[in-house]
Amino acid sequence: MTDLRPLEDAQDGDTGQDDRLIARVDNVTMRYGDKIVLEDCSLDVVKGAITCVIGLSGAGKSTILRLLNGLRRPERGHVYVKGFDICHMPERELIDFRSAIGFAFQFAALLDSMTVGENVALPLHEHTRMSAEEIGETAEATLDSVGLENTYNMFPSELSGGMLKRAGFARAVVTNPDIVLYDEPTTGLDPIITNLLTDTIKHLRTKLNGTAVVISHDLHSIYMMADYIAMLYEGAIIAYGPTDEIRRSTNPIVQQFLQGSEVGPIPV
Numbered sequence: 001m002t003d004l005r006p007l008e009d010a011q012d013g014d015t016g017q018d019d020r021l022i023a024r025v026d027n028v029t030m031r032y033g034d035k036i037v038l039e040d041c042s043l044d045v046v047k048g049a050i051t052c053v054i055g056l057s058g059a060g061k062s063t064i065l066r067l068l069n070g071l072r073r074p075e076r077g078h079v080y081v082k083g084f085d086i087c088h089m090p091e092r093e094l095i096d097f098r099s100a101i102g103f104a105f106q107f108a109a110l111l112d113s114m115t116v117g118e119n120v121a122l123p124l125h126e127h128t129r130m131s132a133e134e135i136g137e138t139a140e141a142t143l144d145s146v147g148l149e150n151t152y153n154m155f156p157s158e159l160s161g162g163m164l165k166r167a168g169f170a171r172a173v174v175t176n177p178d179i180v181l182y183d184e185p186t187t188g189l190d191p192i193i194t195n196l197l198t199d200t201i202k203h204l205r206t207k208l209n210g211t212a213v214v215i216s217h218d219l220h221s222i223y224m225m226a227d228y229i230a231m232l233y234e235g236a237i238i239a240y241g242p243t244d245e246i247r248r249s250t251n252p253i254v255q256q257f258l259q260g261s262e263v264g265p266i267p268v
């Protein structure tokens with residue numbers, strides 16, 4: 001992935017048709033009530049790469065993921081996925097379109113009343129015409145691929161925190177999406193589970209031959225997996241580039257964040 005360059009030449013109003021991009025948040029403004037969360041915010045998502053979005057709590061990182069899968073529509077600007085402007089896609093089309101976009105929520109959000117396997121199978125019931133047998137086999141194989149063999153008939157309450165996360169990943173990728181969105185996949189978990197989950201995200205990216213956008217605070221995990229890092233600050237992406245470049249960034253906001261320092265332009 002390292003041969004890919006950030007798209008410095010991408011212009012405002014690009015339709016996201018650039019072959020190297022699978023998605024593009026284009027000059028988006030987004031508010032909740034009176035509170036502006038994103039303002040003229042743009043982000044390129046390079047195909048086949050892992051892009052990590054970093055930023056302070058409350059910066060709007062989860063909002064970017066909600067925009068990318070059409071759960072929210074911006075007040076201004078556009079969101080392109082696979083060349084489609086999903087902001088203006090009718091809800092009915094968007095429901096089908098979402099099978100191309102996997103979403104691993106911050107809190108795994110499995111349904112307690114169903115087995116782990118049934119949870120993972122849900123998107124296949126929604127989005128495909130597979131037979132019940134095929135659905136069962138696919139869900140089981142997907143659980144295997146995240147290291148959860150023999151959990152199909154267990155209930156979510158029987159799984160550990162790290163296993164629940166992986167079950168959430170399995171549900172996010174079971175339809176073979178082109179792009180998978182992970183919201184804080186490792187937050188609050190111990191370093192060993194964090195490494196395991198990070199490896200799982202990398203493995204799934206390779207297996208699907210797809211793209212991932214990962215929100216994370218965990219720098220160790222980010223450096224392990226990210227091809228690109230984007231930093232969200234005060235409503236916009238203020239730094240974006242290959243991981244090594246961002247690590248060497250001279251932007252004082254980026255450096256303060258990466259160093260976890262109290263001293264610098266970010267008010268503590």
Ligand SMILES: Nc1ncnc2c1ncn2[C@@H]1O[C@H](COP(=O)(O)OP(=O)(O)O)[C@@H](O)[C@H]1O
Nearest residue numbers: 032033037055056057058059060061062063064
């Ligand atoms: N549904 C909502 N209604 C009102 N405010 C919201 C809503 N969702 C998020 N916010 C606010 O918008 C800001 C950005 O939220 P979010 O995207 O979740 O940030 P992050 O994921 O970076 O922590 C926060 O201040 C949050 O409190």
Ligand SMILES: [Mg+2]
Nearest residue numbers: 061062063183
């Ligand atoms: Mg969030």
